[in-house]
Amino acid sequence: DVKVTQSSRYLVKRTGEKVFLECVQDMDHENMFWYRQDPGLGLRLIYFSYDVKMKEKGDIPEGYSVSREKKERFSLILESASTNQTSMYLCASSFQGTGGNEQFFGPGTRLTVL
């Protein structure tokens, strides 16, 4: 059974704190993605990675960084959390290549920044 797990379901942090969100997949997928999901805005891509130590900016990378030291793990880092980063964060993974390689999503982390 394929699985993407995220370190926390709910997280509350204070403005200015450094926040780490962890994502692990057990499917040997090359690609990993971080999205945030907000009402009325849908899923927006923050960063993605095609390989270990490789990262590319998505549509809204400002205020975020990522790390991929191992194939199965992709971390999202909020260097200095702000209230506008309060959101649902979803991690996903997929195989590489052409064709319909669907993305598998983790359960999400609901982050509140006070």
Next chain:
Amino acid sequence: GQNIDQPTEMTATEGAIVQINCTYQTSGFNGLFWYQQHAGEAPTFLSYNVLDGLEEKGRFSSFLSRSKGYSYLLLKELQMKDSASYLCAAKTGGGNKLTFGTGTQLKVEL
């Protein structure tokens, strides 16, 4: 830029058929995905179209017209458990990057 449009909300009756439309304007289009997302849960894959035409999978079917930048998801024999948000997503470029629409919230009523 990338733009994907789908209706915000739809309501349908149990046992009926509903069609959820999606139009897209994207560069490097390379396929169209539909995902289902129940409240508080992760999105789950429903279908993928890359060629024009209809793909049928049980009660769910998905259609694509590349020339018109248009897709729809057809749900037959609606059940209460089909109440969820349906996300349209365009695959762009050679990788697996997806651009999502804002989702259509479907409510199935008795």
